[in-house]
Amino acid sequence: MIRLLVDVAARHLLARRRQSIVSLLGVVLGVSFFLSISAMMRGSEQDIIHRLVDNAPHITIEDDYRNPTLQPVSQLFPDAAVQLRHVVPQTETRGIRGYAQILDFLRRTPGLRASAVLSGQALASFAGKDRAIGLYGIVASEYAQVSTIRRYMVRGSLDELEANPNGIVIGDELARRMSLSMGDNLRIASTTGQVRTFKIIGLFHTGRSDFDAGQAFVALKRVQSMLDRPNRINTIVIKLADPNAARTEAARIEQRVRYKTVSWQERSEDLMSALAIRSVIMYAVVGAVLVVAAFGIYNVISTVVLEKQRDIAILRAMGFQARDIEGMFLAQGALIGAVGNVFGIGLGCGLMAGLMRIHFRVPGSTDVNYLAIDWSLFQFVLAGGVAMLAAMIAAYLPARRAAKVEPVDVLRGGT
Amino acid sequence: MAEAIRLEHVTRRLEGEVPVTLVSDASLRIDGGECVAITGPSGSGKSSLLYLMGLLDLPSEGRVWLGGADTAGYGEVERSEARLRTIGFVFQSHFLLPEFSACENVMLPMRRLGAYDDATIRERARVLLGGLGLEDQRDKGPRQLSGGQSQRVAIARALANDPMLVLADEPTGNLDSVASRNVQRTVLALAHEQGRAVAVVTHDPDFAAQADRRVRIVDGRIQP
Ligand SMILES: Nc1ncnc2c1ncn2[C@@H]1O[C@H](COP(=O)(O)OP(=O)(O)OP(=O)(O)O)[C@@H](O)[C@H]1O
Ligand SMILES: [Mg+2]
Numbered sequence: 001m002i003r004l005l006v007d008v009a010a011r012h013l014l015a016r017r018r019q020s021i022v023s024l025l026g027v028v029l030g031v032s033f034f035l036s037i038s039a040m041m042r043g044s045e046q047d048i049i050h051r052l053v054d055n056a057p058h059i060t061i062e063d064d065y066r067n068p069t070l071q072p073v074s075q076l077f078p079d080a081a082v083q084l085r086h087v088v089p090q091t092e093t094r095g096i097r098g099y100a101q102i103l104d105f106l107r108r109t110p111g112l113r114a115s116a117v118l119s120g121q122a123l124a125s126f127a128g129k130d131r132a133i134g135l136y137g138i139v140a141s142e143y144a145q146v147s148t149i150r151r152y153m154v155r156g157s158l159d160e161l162e163a164n165p166n167g168i169v170i171g172d173e174l175a176r177r178m179s180l181s182m183g184d185n186l187r188i189a190s191t192t193g194q195v196r197t198f199k200i201i202g203l204f205h206t207g208r209s210d211f212d213a214g215q216a217f218v219a220l221k222r223v224q225s226m227l228d229r230p231n232r233i234n235t236i237v238i239k240l241a242d243p244n245a246a247r248t249e250a251a252r253i254e255q256r257v258r259y260k261t262v263s264w265q266e267r268s269e270d271l272m273s274a275l276a277i278r279s280v281i282m283y284a285v286v287g288a289v290l291v292v293a294a295f296g297i298y299n300v301i302s303t304v305v306l307e308k309q310r311d312i313a314i315l316r317a318m319g320f321q322a323r324d325i326e327g328m329f330l331a332q333g334a335l336i337g338a339v340g341n342v343f344g345i346g347l348g349c350g351l352m353a354g355l356m357r358i359h360f361r362v363p364g365s366t367d368v369n370y371l372a373i374d375w376s377l378f379q380f381v382l383a384g385g386v387a388m389l390a391a392m393i394a395a396y397l398p399a400r401r402a403a404k405v406e407p408v409d410v411l412r413g414g415t
Numbered sequence: 416m417a418e419a420i421r422l423e424h425v426t427r428r429l430e431g432e433v434p435v436t437l438v439s440d441a442s443l444r445i446d447g448g449e450c451v452a453i454t455g456p457s458g459s460g461k462s463s464l465l466y467l468m469g470l471l472d473l474p475s476e477g478r479v480w481l482g483g484a485d486t487a488g489y490g491e492v493e494r495s496e497a498r499l500r501t502i503g504f505v506f507q508s509h510f511l512l513p514e515f516s517a518c519e520n521v522m523l524p525m526r527r528l529g530a531y532d533d534a535t536i537r538e539r540a541r542v543l544l545g546g547l548g549l550e551d552q553r554d555k556g557p558r559q560l561s562g563g564q565s566q567r568v569a570i571a572r573a574l575a576n577d578p579m580l581v582l583a584d585e586p587t588g589n590l591d592s593v594a595s596r597n598v599q600r601t602v603l604a605l606a607h608e609q610g611r612a613v614a615v616v617t618h619d620p621d622f623a624a625q626a627d628r629r630v631r632i633v634d635g636r637i638q639p
Contacts (some may be wrong), residue, residue, distance in 0.1 A: 004526045011514035314510045317471055318524050318572070319499025321492055408472045410460065411506070 002331075005324060009331035012304050017074050023300040026293035027387055031344025035383035036351035039374045041282045045275050045332065047372035051242040052268055055148050055206070057249045061236040063096045064260045073169045077205035095232035102257050112249075115142040116233040118223045124170075124216070133174065133216050135188065137223025137233075146239040148252040149209030149217070151203055155182050156202030158217065170206045171212030188216075190226040227242075264361040284386075289389045293340070297394035301332050304404045312402055313411050315412035326403035333395020337388045344387065345380060419580045419612030420468050420482055423513040425477035427467055435441035435587030437463035439635045440477070447579065450606035450613040460635040461616040462584050467503050468614060469582045470494040471484050482579060499528055505602075507585040511557035517568045518544065524575040538628065543571040549600060563594025570601055581605050583615040587622060599625065
């Protein structure tokens with residue numbers, strides 16, 4: 001049955017070859033644009049998120065509270081309207097207190113890796129040049145578990161920080177700008193005024209120039225003593241086995257440790273919503289291409305329905321049901337959609353392969369970047385499915401009209 | 416022979432600004448093996464009567480019995496089904512589907528019925544076309560056939576599902592006298608040799624004379 005309807009549909013289309021090809025081209029272009037643009041957008045989105053999730057902590061615990069600590073009187077009367085004037089908060093040593101216990105608590109969660117960091121600003125001086133840098137005090141073996149920095153080491157290694165407390169690992173961009181190389185001694189002045197000399201034992205290159213030019217890793221103990229904060233840290237960096245669980249996990253941790261705990265989603269909320277808006281715009285644009293293609297299909301099938309009134313009447317007289325006639329014209333839409341998909345996906349793959357070869361430099365990056373293309377099956381299913389849906393909707397209206405053709409009306413006019 | 420079709424006081428009106436009565440109070444019965452010629456002036460309602468017999472159109476009043484069954488309760492699907500299995504239509508201007516060859520046109524109703532496999536369908540189409548002297552025209556497209564050949568292909572297509580009732584609307588209207596004779600003989604044989612009930616609309620008095628009965632319509636009424 002279906003074969004018969006498809007057969008009739010195919011012959012109707014083949015009889016109108018030029019028109020069918022034009023509408024087919026519409027679908028081919030629509031599918032290939034949809035596919036390549038969608039794959040590019042999704043690819044870059046995934047790339048951005050990937051970098052975000054991969055190269056940054058999933059969760060950070062900061063030495064800060066989300067809400068200011070309540071005064072005792074407010075804690076006593078939570079529902080009362082309390083106003084206190086001229087309150088000067090107690091000066092406290094910044095940092096996360098009792099971080100060893102917190103780390104113990106955190107590490108009880110399976111799949112969770114955590115590392116304590118003490119970071120601060122410092123001034124690096126070498127050969128008369130000064131640069132402000134961010135100093136990262138880490139325990140190298142722990143930190144390597146929560147960071148991808150090891151992957152970006154170009155010289156030396158991070159682990160040597162454990163053996164060599166006077167060692168420092170810096171970015172290659174900083175090294176280039178300050179004419180430093182491996183083994184050189186770098187003077188670092190902390191905000192507390194202490195000055196120490198560190199020996200460069202490793203260089204990294206992440207491709208993000210701000211990071212490569214402004215970040216330095218040193219042993220945690222050294223930073224603690226330089227910043228006069230023994231046994232203190234100010235950040236706990238966390239990686240999860242499942243990055244998507246970060247939001248709920250962060251809430252759970254904050255509940256327990258009270259310190260402000262930020263998931264990567266929260267940190268990148270602006271970016272995420274920008275990405276979502278970008279997706280909406282992109283799908284609207286490529287959707288418009290498919291709408292145009294759908295008009296082409298609507299056009300050719302409407303023409304066939306008009307031209308084939310007599311044939312419809314004859315088929316009905318032969319014993320075809322109204323539903324069969326409808327199916328016949330829906331099959332035309334499906335045929336154009338399916339054939340258009342085959343060529344459209346072929347062309348789309350070509351476009352995607354072409355896009356992958358385009359390279360460019362983005363500001364803030366020192367490396368050549370390629371467009372990230374999402375080659376996942378989902379993209380193909382999405383493009384094919386949307387095109388097929390558009391084709392079927394475009395075919396549906398004329399098909400309904402064909403099904404409503406009263407054979408006697410046509411025969412009376414014709415005979 | 417068994418009753419194939421029976422109309423009981425059938426009236427068909429078109430409602431509208433100017434109501435038109437196409438057929439009024441028609442009663443008619445055709446049995447298997449019988450060929451009835453329907454004659455009358457142009458516009459008298461002959462085709463309209465045929466569409467009512469073929470369940471393509473619905474009566475405004477009266478009843479249509481097909482093979483002894485009342486069709487009043489039939490829906491669109493049942494009427495299509497009845498046309499497919501028990502009725503064969505032949506029209507004046509043969510109406511072959513232009514995208515299909517002669518043989519494929521004959522195969523269409525059988526494919527829709529789905530009672531036979533592809534090979535059987537093709538073989539049956541060949542036999543039908545062969546029986547009408549068209550074995551050499553099988554694979555030609557409708558545009559490559561002469562009027563008489565096309566009409567015989569249309570007859571073969573009407574016979575594809577072995578219908579009990581054949582309805583032919585001026586099947587010889589567009590043919591020269593030789594081709595016309597040929598088709599006439601074929602149509603008569605459907606009743607007399609194959610035992611089908613045949614209703615044939617014709618303006619040709621010779622053709623009408625060969626039928627078993629003649630029904631004359633004027634202004635939508637069957638003349639006594
Ligand atoms: N849609 C319509 N609206 C109004 N009148 C119609 C319509 N269709 C047909 N008629 C009228 O109905 C009458 C019967 O038409 P029908 O086709 O049955 O006649 P006929 O006997 O087959 O004529 P012919 O010999 O020319 O084929 C005609 O007078 C025609 O003008
Ligand atoms: Mg007529």
